[in-house]
Amino acid sequence: MTLLGAVQAGPLGRLSADWMRILFSLINFSVSCGYNNMKHTMDVSGGKRGYFITLEGIDGTGKSTQAQLLARSLVSRGHTVCSTREPGGTLIGSRLREVLLHPDSRDMVPVTELLLFLADRVQHLTQVIRPALARGEVVLCDRYHDATLAYQQYARGLDMTPLKDFLGAEIDSTPPDITFWLDMPLEQSMARMALRDKRLGQTNGGDEGRLETEREGFMARVQAGYRELAQLHPDRILRVDAAQPAEAVAGELLTALATRMPGF
Numbered sequence: 516m517t518l519l520g521a522v523q524a525g526p527l528g529r530l531s532a533d534w535m536r537i538l539f540s541l542i543n544f545s546v547s548c549g550y551n552n553m554k555h556t557m558d559v560s561g562g563k564r565g566y567f568i569t570l571e572g573i574d575g576t577g578k579s580t581q582a583q584l585l586a587r588s589l590v591s592r593g594h595t596v597c598s599t600r601e602p603g604g605t606l607i608g609s610r611l612r613e614v615l616l617h618p619d620s621r622d623m624v625p626v627t628e629l630l631l632f633l634a635d636r637v638q639h640l641t642q643v644i645r646p647a648l649a650r651g652e653v654v655l656c657d658r659y660h661d662a663t664l665a666y667q668q669y670a671r672g673l674d675m676t677p678l679k680d681f682l683g684a685e686i687d688s689t690p691p692d693i694t695f696w697l698d699m700p701l702e703q704s705m706a707r708m709a710l711r712d713k714r715l716g717q718t719n720g721g722d723e724g725r726l727e728t729e730r731e732g733f734m735a736r737v738q739a740g741y742r743e744l745a746q747l748h749p750d751r752i753l754r755v756d757a758a759q760p761a762e763a764v765a766g767e768l769l770t771a772l773a774t775r776m777p778g779f
């Protein structure tokens with residue numbers, strides 16, 4: 516069955532007008548603003564400051580799929596979307612991503628890892644995120660600073676307080692307007708990761724990436740980190756049940772944006 520057929524036949528079939536729009540945008544548009552590709556559509560922002568959306572969650576929760584679905588449905592509503600990710604949203608960031616995720620980096624010490632993620636972020640903020648917001652675009656970023664807080668601070672136990680003054684100027688000054696925390700039972704995300712690793716093992720010679728080989732215990736700590744962050748920032752961070760079918764998750768994100776995002 517085609518994707519279109521599956522959606523029409525599914526429980527969301529009654530939302531067909533919205534979904535047809537999303538599906539046509541899936542077929543017709545490709546949006547990317549960070550390193551790799553650049554393509555924009557009509558700007559309906561009227562020159563106002565843009566809107567900053569981030570997607571977060573432990574590995575294997577379907578963030579990248581949701582980022583694509585959301586970008587395309589926003590484009591279909593006439594927004595200019597800067598679709599990007601961390602690490603790797605700039606040319607320099609893509610080099611840093613390679614270093615961070617390469618299996619040869621397994622001996623990287625936690626402080627080095629933290630500094631590389633932060634270096635990627637500062638570069639990304641300067642070259643991609645702030646300029647896009649200044650142009651009035653919707654910036655849709657697959658992972659951002661909450662990832663560093665959940666992975667490096669909470670899960671690895673690194674104290675980021677000494678970096679606070681410096682980061683205050685560089686990073687804290689550009690908080691997301693809304694963060695979707697995609698959450699699902701750990702066993703489910705671990706099973707998805709195992710499937711993905713198996714698939715990559717067939718096509719990629721077993722090269723699954725350094726961080727993605729982290730153990731379940733580490734992911735449990737990351738998840739606890741996100742839970743704590745969501746409690747600390749209830750107005751900004753929205754927990755979304757990512758165990759639902761992808762179309763239902765995408766629908767929840769749109770519903771949340773409908774009441775929060777100016778000009779949605």
Ligand code: TMP
Nearest residue numbers: 574601602632658659662663666726727
């Ligand atoms: P991705 O494959 O979801 O893009 O993420 C790459 C990995 O990097 C993922 O395991 C999460 C991790 N990560 C951190 O540990 N700290 C960070 O600040 C970011 C942005 C990602």
